[in-house]
Structure formats: C-alpha cells, structure tokens
Amino acid sequence: MLLNPYGMVYVLRLGHRLGRDKRVTTHVGLVARAFGANGFILEGCDESVLGSLRKVLSVWGGDMVVECCSSGMEVVRSWKDAGGEVIHLTMYGLPLDDVIDAIRVSPKPKLVIVGARRVEWFYYENSDYNVAVGNQPHSEVSALALFLDRLFRGRWAYIRFGGAKLRVIPSSRGKVVVRVGGPREGSDEGSRGFHKGSG
Amino acid sequence: MLLNPYGMVYVLRLGHRLGRDKRVTTHVGLVARAFGANGFILEGCDESVLGSLRKVLSVWGGDMVVECCSSGMEVVRSWKDAGGEVIHLTMYGLPLDDVIDAIRVSPKPKLVIVGARRVEWFYYENSDYNVAVGNQPHSEVSALALFLDRLFRGRWAYIRFGGAKLRVIPSSRGKVVVRVGGPREGSDEGSRGFHKGSG
Structure with missing residues (x-):
C-alpha cells in the first residue's frame, strides 16, 4: 500500500x-x-x-x-x-x-x-x-x-485498493461504477450501475 | 465567527x-x-x-x-x-x-x-x-x-465559540475543563472536572 x-x-x-x-x-x-x-x-x-x-x-x-x-x-x-x-x-x-x-x-x-x-x-x-x-x-x-x-x-x-471487485469512476453528475477486471474496466463505457450512496 | x-x-x-x-x-x-x-x-x-x-x-x-x-x-x-x-x-x-x-x-x-x-x-x-x-x-x-x-x-x-459555559484546556494526559466567565477562567487552576470523552 x-x-x-x-x-x-x-x-x-x-x-x-x-x-x-x-x-x-x-x-x-x-x-x-x-x-x-x-x-x-x-x-x-x-x-x-x-x-x-x-x-x-x-x-x-x-x-x-x-x-x-x-x-x-x-x-x-x-x-x-x-x-x-x-x-x-x-x-x-x-x-x-x-x-x-x-x-x-x-x-x-x-x-x-x-x-x-x-x-x-x-x-x-x-x-x-x-x-x-x-x-x-x-x-x-x-x-x-x-x-x-x-x-x-x-x-x-x-490509495489503490487491491482486489476490488467494484470501482467508482468519479463523475460530475452520476453514479458510475465499473466491475474491476471485467472486459471494460477503466472505461466509462463499463458496467454502469446505480449503487447506494455513502453520503 | x-x-x-x-x-x-x-x-x-x-x-x-x-x-x-x-x-x-x-x-x-x-x-x-x-x-x-x-x-x-x-x-x-x-x-x-x-x-x-x-x-x-x-x-x-x-x-x-x-x-x-x-x-x-x-x-x-x-x-x-x-x-x-x-x-x-x-x-x-x-x-x-x-x-x-x-x-x-x-x-x-x-x-x-x-x-x-x-x-x-x-x-x-x-x-x-x-x-x-x-x-x-x-x-x-x-x-x-x-x-x-x-x-x-x-x-x-x-474558532472561538461565543457564549460557551465550558471550555477545554488542552492537556497531554488529563481532562481539564474550565467554566467560562468564572473567577478562574483561562487558568489551569480553573475548575477541573472529569467530563465525558468524545473519543
């Protein structure tokens, strides 16, 4: 780390x-x-x-x-x-x-x-x-x-958290979450999902 | 403020x-x-x-x-x-x-x-x-x-919080709380008390 x-x-x-x-x-x-x-x-x-x-x-x-x-x-x-x-x-x-x-x-x-x-x-x-x-x-x-x-x-x-299954792509007005290691990791074309907010 | x-x-x-x-x-x-x-x-x-x-x-x-x-x-x-x-x-x-x-x-x-x-x-x-x-x-x-x-x-x-009744005097190993406006305000001879910690 x-x-x-x-x-x-x-x-x-x-x-x-x-x-x-x-x-x-x-x-x-x-x-x-x-x-x-x-x-x-x-x-x-x-x-x-x-x-x-x-x-x-x-x-x-x-x-x-x-x-x-x-x-x-x-x-x-x-x-x-x-x-x-x-x-x-x-x-x-x-x-x-x-x-x-x-x-x-x-x-x-x-x-x-x-x-x-x-x-x-x-x-x-x-x-x-x-x-x-x-x-x-x-x-x-x-x-x-x-x-x-x-x-x-x-x-x-x-910090880059090793072994993550999900990662957030910072966004000005949305919730962009990608599945790490999947075919589209690192792209904002990745799997988007609506995930609970943390406040 | x-x-x-x-x-x-x-x-x-x-x-x-x-x-x-x-x-x-x-x-x-x-x-x-x-x-x-x-x-x-x-x-x-x-x-x-x-x-x-x-x-x-x-x-x-x-x-x-x-x-x-x-x-x-x-x-x-x-x-x-x-x-x-x-x-x-x-x-x-x-x-x-x-x-x-x-x-x-x-x-x-x-x-x-x-x-x-x-x-x-x-x-x-x-x-x-x-x-x-x-x-x-x-x-x-x-x-x-x-x-x-x-x-x-x-x-x-x-920040100095106006109107406070109590104030903490920072301490390396204790809990020093003074009553504000009392006769001993600002002195660590002030009213000491054991007060609940905030973590």
Missing part, C-alpha cells in the same frame, strides 16, 4: 456497545480502511460490525486486517511491549497540529485509539500521545478521519 | 430515519458545528437529535442555527432561488481536491448536502457540485469533516 513508508497504523475501537453503537462503529472501521489504516481492532466481538467491514473489503478491496479483542487494555500493553506507540484521540488532548509532525516522523508502529462514551483513565495514562482533533465535541468518526488525513498528508486520496 | 470571510455555509442532512440514524445524524450536526458551519438543517424533525445539538450549543457555545424541514428538495429549491449554490457530498462525485478551490472562491452561500442511505436523483441533478471525499465507502460524518476542513483550510481549529 502506498502509505507504507509511514509505518504500520492500526485503529483500536473501545467501548463498543452491541446494537447501540453498531452504525457509528462500522463508520469508524470504514474510515480506518478508506483513510489508509492497516488494521482495525474492535473491543467486543460484534459480528454484525465485523461482517459489514469484511463485506466492504471483499467488494471494494484493500488488505486492512479486521480483528476483535476482549480487552483493549491488553492490546495496548502488547503493542507497547512490542515496541509500538499508542495515540489516543480525545477532545481533552493536545492540538493535532502541535503533535502530528512528531508522531509522523516516528517509525514505530502506531495504535490509534478511539473511544465510544467514557474512556477509562488507563488509556490516558498509557498512551504516548493524547491528541485532540479540536477541543470541541464532535465524533470519533471525524476525529479519526482528520487524524489519518494529517498523518498521511492527504495521500489516502491516492 | 472567524470563518465568515468565506461566506455562509449550511449543512442539510437528508434521509434521517427516526431512531435508527439518531447517533450518526447527531454526529453530522456536531461536525457541522465544530468545523465551522453556520447552520444545520435536518430533513425530518427528530427532536432527540435537535435537542442534543441545542444542548451542545448551550454548553459549548457557538451560534450555529439548528433547524428542521419536511422536504430537503424544497430547501434546495429555495437556496438556489436565493442565489446560493448547492454541494452534494457523494462517493460517486468528483474528487474533493479537484473542485474545492472553485467552491472556496465563490462568494455564494453554500448548502452542503449529506445523505443517509439512498439519495434521490434530484440531488445529483440539482447540485452545482457532486463532490467525493474519496471514492470509497466511509461515512457522511467523515466526508463532511474533510470537506469543511478543506473549505476552511483547517481554520476550524481556531
């Missing part, structure tokens, strides 16, 4: 509540993939979320690892024991612009933590960086997107 | 389904506020979402207008009749980087549309721009955040 020179980046989603958080957590996982993370770990093995993400990977490609765990704290401890660094996104942390260069230049594998509601004190104490994407309440979905955007300097826009 | 020189920006959230989309739609509204939009219009008057947003405005400040409507199409027609322009965020659209400069230099009031599931063809046809924040599926929450970030060139980070 194009973003590899910056080192491995995993996202850990904490505090997912079955049912209630399904959609937001799925969006967090989709952002991880679309903005170039190498892996997504969900605390709590919600198969409806994991299945949605795997389905997107199968259709739209990419090789992001999708896993779940029973304890985010154990993931953090193992990550640090293995020489990685931990970045916790929180509205109480230091401004993104102030710390992103230091984070970017470090060659250590990065674990980026996004919480749901209340995040245990452990994560504040054991993260190498507590980073705020603005000190205002918004969303873990947008916080992760902005963090990865700055980390990768916008290069997520140029 | 600091971002005013760029002109008025409203966000229109389409296709909200009561209950099911409550959390994601609330996150869209919070992103609109945190990233500098002047107004948020929800198609479908879900008081649980509108109430959550108004509560955030009352506590954390800002003057974003929060409204609802019964028909997004009517909002679009009125917006255009009044001389404004309409930008629809969709994964099928033109790359953000290719169109954002043209959008930014236009002094017209901007209506930014974010959909939920399927978006009616009307919006593709009647938008001045169909814009993709990447042609991959992710989230309307992240799409809106990235769009506003690029539109405002990252200046959302410097």
